[in-house]
Amino acid sequence: DAGVIQSPRHEVTEMGQEVTLRCKPISGHNSLFWYRQTMMRGLELLIYFNNNVPIDDSGMPEDRFSAKMPNASFSTLKIQPSEPRDSAVYFCASSTRGALYNEQFFGPGTRLTVL
Amino acid sequence: TQLLEQSPQFLSIQEGENLTVYCNSSSVFSSLQWYRQEPGEGPVLLVTVVTGGEVKKLKRLTFQFGDARKDSSLHITAAQPGDTGLYLCAASTNFGNEKLTFGTGTRLTIIP
Numbered sequence: 001d002a003g004v005i006q007s008p009r010h011e012v013t014e015m016g017q018e019v020t021l022r023c024k025p026i027s028g029h030n031s032l033f034w035y036r037q038t039m040m041r042g043l044e045l046l047i048y049f050n051n052n053v054p055i056d057d058s059g060m061p062e063d064r065f066s067a068k069m070p071n072a073s074f075s076t077l078k079i080q081p082s083e084p085r086d087s088a089v090y091f092c093a094s095s096t097r098g099a100l101y102n103e104q105f106f107g108p109g110t111r112l113t114v115l
Numbered sequence: 116t117q118l119l120e121q122s123p124q125f126l127s128i129q130e131g132e133n134l135t136v137y138c139n140s141s142s143v144f145s146s147l148q149w150y151r152q153e154p155g156e157g158p159v160l161l162v163t164v165v166t167g168g169e170v171k172k173l174k175r176l177t178f179q180f181g182d183a184r185k186d187s188s189l190h191i192t193a194a195q196p197g198d199t200g201l202y203l204c205a206a207s208t209n210f211g212n213e214k215l216t217f218g219t220g221t222r223l224t225i226i227p
Contacts, residue, residue: 043217091157102213106157
């Protein structure tokens with residue numbers, strides 16, 4: 001079975017450019033999470049969706065970040081304009097809401113470098 | 116804001132040795148999970164513990180949830196190079212709450 005799919009795997013861009021990260025959750029999962037991981041701050045939850053609806057976006061750092069989930073099989077995280085401090089690995093994860101212990105399945109991540 | 120502190124932050128030991136890493140908080144959790152993350156990949160769930168005092172074993176890995184459900188430990192016996200990775204604990208405060216808080220992580224290196 002396919003796991004969580006993220007694209008691109010690597011992105012290098014210049015400061016001020018728009019960046020769009022993409023995620024396809026595991027089929028049948030109804031919750032989707034976007035995380036950011038850095039050495040300094042560890043793994044931080046940015047936003048999560050349930051049944052395509054944003055539930056908690058309190059981790060989104062500022063208005064430059066936005067996320068959408070137009071349907072159950074696709075989500076995007078957009079940064080506009082990007083800044084060097086946004087450089088990090090961004091993970092998407094999915095799970096089944098209602099599962100007793102909330103196991104989350106992570107994608108391989110997108111390594112973003114903003115020059 | 117709940118905070119999960121893991122210790123040690125870094126650990127490098129020889130193959131065959133035993134080790135224990137810790138995950139501590141001042142908050143009470145309904146469940147706690149341990150994930151392992153290898154370079155270039157996302158975290159993968161190892162185990163979930165839900166009952167205070169619970170002990171679970173996964174081959175050479177032993178996980179324990181504290182009696183008060185505020186802390187947890189992971190013990191590895193006879194470490195192997197394949198155990199190398201970043202170990203993350205993660206917890207939620209309520210059953211059914213999907214939002215997980217991840218710990219600061221322990222980066223483990225097993226030297227052949």
